[in-house]
Structures are given as structure tokens and as C-alpha cells.
Amino acid sequence: MFTGLVQGLGTLQSIDSDKLRITCLPPSSELIMLDLALGDSVAVDGVCLTVVDILSQGFIAVASPETRDRSTLGSGAQYVNLETSLKVGSKLGGHFVTGHVDGTGTLKSAVQTATSWEMIFNTASAQVARYILSKGSIAVNGISLTVADCNPEGSCFMAAVIPLTYAETNLQYLVPGSLVNLEGDILGKYVEKFLRLGAASPEDLGWDSQVPRSLENMTSTFLAEHGYL
Known part of the structure; x- marks a missing residue:
């Protein structure tokens, strides 16, 4: 991690x-x-x-x-x-990055502003794009960045990179068309899976029939009845 x-x-x-x-x-x-x-x-x-x-x-x-x-x-x-790798007790200043990239993308443009570098990236990988959303986290070449804006599909996104990060990483060497590694936020992947499983019936998943069929049914009453509260 x-x-x-x-x-x-x-x-x-x-x-x-x-x-x-x-x-x-x-x-x-x-x-x-x-x-x-x-x-x-x-x-x-x-x-x-x-x-x-x-x-x-x-x-x-x-x-x-x-x-x-x-x-x-x-x-x-x-x-x-x-x-x-992250050591127990160390500061977590970025976000959780697993090092298992989802795919690659390319730099479209990099424009220097008064306070940052506005870098726009494209990706043709649906596996990458599905986890990109505005104000979410994305790892670009292992760098924790915040998505400032993106298109609805997530296939094109912009990140504002502070000068320190730009100068101390290989972002400074990228030119339009350069390939980059992309990894979506692992928290989003787990949420997606839980929502997908919540849409399936407990019987199909081999779970107890009393498990709620959707997250909407995961109420405090249900949790209390089953010993979680």
C-alpha cells in the first residue's frame, strides 16, 4: 500500500x-x-x-x-x-494507492497558470474511466492527484498540479502524447462492488435470506435486530 x-x-x-x-x-x-x-x-x-x-x-x-x-x-x-510502501503509523497525506494500475492514459496538454499546472489526460480504457469523477482521487504515474474536472464518461480529466509536485516528479518531463499509468481510487471500487452485490438477491449470492436486498433496506432497525448495534 x-x-x-x-x-x-x-x-x-x-x-x-x-x-x-x-x-x-x-x-x-x-x-x-x-x-x-x-x-x-x-x-x-x-x-x-x-x-x-x-x-x-x-x-x-x-x-x-x-x-x-x-x-x-x-x-x-x-x-x-x-x-x-506505507508503514504503520506513517502520515497519509495523499490517498490509498495499491500499485495495481487499472490501465494507461496519455497527456493531452499541460498549461502553467499563476498557481499550478493544469494538466489534461485522456484514457481509452473503460476500466480506468469508470472510477474517474470530479473531485475524486486518481493516481497518475503513482502521484496522488485530485480530479478538478472530467467529462461524464471519465475518459478525459483535468488535474491542477502544484508547482512543487510538478518539479519533483516526472510530470515535468511529459509532453502531449506521453503515456502515463492510471489507478482509480480503491474506495470507489469497493463501493461499486457493494452496490452491485446489493442489487442481486441474497439467494443468488449464497447468503442468508434475511440479508437486505438493497442498501436502502440496510436500516438501523435491521442492524440492531442482527446484533450490529
Whole structure:
């Protein structure tokens, strides 16, 4: 689990069909390497990878063919965003990011304003678009961003990126057409599933027949009768 608050940049090099060499760049390399251990999870451009070897200024990670196909890791990105996994008790300044990207998108435009960079992204993936909504959270290359606006389908959205985030992540290197990894808010995915299951009959799901058939029937009276209040 990650927060979407990038700790530094690195470079990526493919060294085998399933292995990647990630070199951490200063000045944040010490932060990434501080207590890195074999088996640790690191978000590389928003993709959760497992450390299988530790180098003096970086690490080797395994990326399956599916991971490469679903993300930008197979496209030879020059700079990648890095974040080590969330530790118990750490501050959660972004939002919960799993590192399991839903798909990719492209940068449409980036315009600098007096207070931010207004960046517009497109995605052709319905799996991504379904979780994008105005004022919701989205991870772009592992960066926790807030959707400022989007079209009804969610296939085009805009995020206002503060100068600090822009300058310290690989957003600064993107040009129109650049591919990015996208991960929707995991909370929205669970809500969607609960609503979908709520529309099905308890018998179809193998549940007790007393389970309410919709969220509207999940009343305080029902909860009290079944020992939840």
C-alpha cells in the first residue's frame, strides 16, 4: 500500500524479460535506500514491484509480462517516480494507492497558470474511466492527484498540479502524447462492488435470506435486530 506522495525520481533499465534495474537519483536516493530490504514493495511510476536485489544506488525488481502490458514500464520511460510502501503509523497525506494500475492514459496538454499546472489526460480504457469523477482521487504515474474536472464518461480529466509536485516528479518531463499509468481510487471500487452485490438477491449470492436486498433496506432497525448495534 502506498500514499501517492512520491519520494524521488529514478531511471529504469530493462535487464531481462522480467527484470528491471531502477537507479535512484539524488537528492532523494538516500530516502529510498535508507532501510530498503529484499522483498520490499516499491511503487515505480505507480506500479507495485518487489525488490529482488539491492544495488549501491538502486535495486532490481521483477515485472511480469502482464505488468508490462498493462503499464508503461515496457515503454522505456526515461524517469520514473519512486515511493516505498506505507508503514504503520506513517502520515497519509495523499490517498490509498495499491500499485495495481487499472490501465494507461496519455497527456493531452499541460498549461502553467499563476498557481499550478493544469494538466489534461485522456484514457481509452473503460476500466480506468469508470472510477474517474470530479473531485475524486486518481493516481497518475503513482502521484496522488485530485480530479478538478472530467467529462461524464471519465475518459478525459483535468488535474491542477502544484508547482512543487510538478518539479519533483516526472510530470515535468511529459509532453502531449506521453503515456502515463492510471489507478482509480480503491474506495470507489469497493463501493461499486457493494452496490452491485446489493442489487442481486441474497439467494443468488449464497447468503442468508434475511440479508437486505438493497442498501436502502440496510436500516438501523435491521442492524440492531442482527446484533450490529
